[in-house]
Amino acid sequence: MIFVCQSLRSQPVDSLIIEADTLSIDSFMLEHSPRKAAMYSAVFPGMGQIYNKKYWKVPIVYAGMGALIYSAIWNGRQYTYYFDKFKYMTEIDPPLDEHEGQSLREVEWYKDSHLRYRNLFIIFSVGFYALQIVDANVDAHLIDFDISPDLSFTVDPAMLQPYDNKATFGLRCCLNF
Numbered sequence: 001m002i003f004v005c006q007s008l009r010s011q012p013v014d015s016l017i018i019e020a021d022t023l024s025i026d027s028f029m030l031e032h033s034p035r036k037a038a039m040y041s042a043v044f045p046g047m048g049q050i051y052n053k054k055y056w057k058v059p060i061v062y063a064g065m066g067a068l069i070y071s072a073i074w075n076g077r078q079y080t081y082y083f084d085k086f087k088y089m090t091e092i093d094p095p096l097d098e099h100e101g102q103s104l105r106e107v108e109w110y111k112d113s114h115l116r117y118r119n120l121f122i123i124f125s126v127g128f129y130a131l132q133i134v135d136a137n138v139d140a141h142l143i144d145f146d147i148s149p150d151l152s153f154t155v156d157p158a159m160l161q162p163y164d165n166k167a168t169f170g171l172r173c174c175l176n177f
Contacts, residue, residue, distance in 0.1 A: 034140035041136035045129060048136025052143060061132050068128055072121035075114045082111035152176045 032052075041048025045065055049057040086107045089096040097104055158172035 032140055032143050034137050037140035038133050038137040041133045045132055048133065049139070052136060052139045054139055057135070064128050065125065065132075068121055068125040072118055072125060075118035075121060079111060079114035079118055082107055082114060086111050150176060 037048040037051045039048075040051050046058040046061040049055070049061060085099065085102075086104070089099050089104050089107060095104070099107070102110075152175075154174045154176075156172050156174070158170055160168045160170050162168060
């Protein structure tokens with residue numbers, strides 16, 4: 001017990017205070033706010049990633065938003081085209097079974113399919129918008145997260161000795177952090 005107590009008293013308390021006073025902390029990490037990153041991303045998509053200094057994510061945000069919005073607009077235009085065609089084919093007397101090489105049933109299927117895809121792409125766009133806000137917020141929370149270089153995971157063969165003293169072979173997994 002005497003040796004344990006001596007090892008605990010090996011450093012004076014004053015030296016810890018001096019070391020804590022001389023610790024340098026990056027001012028970027030002190031003033032970094034997850035709330036501000038999320039608000040920037042909500043107001044202008046990609047701005048939260050710029051605030052977090054993750055510039056490589058900005059083209060991904062704009063490419064994703066652009067592709068989703070373009071797909072929603074394109075499917076909306078196709079829906080309008082097939083809706084007008086379907087309306088034309090059903091409102092004249094007698095109704096047309098075929099127009100411009102497409103049957104009434106085919107035109108109705110295209111109309112319904114493009115409506116469904118337009119709505120799905122609108123939902124995906126809103127989801128992607130929310131995802132980039134969440135990404136900026138999580139990135140800002142983890143900006144000062146320290147990843148140790150000593151992190152390792154090893155799997156080794158091992159000979160295990162159970163209670164009945166019979167040798168058994170197995171795998172030993174070790175996680176060092």
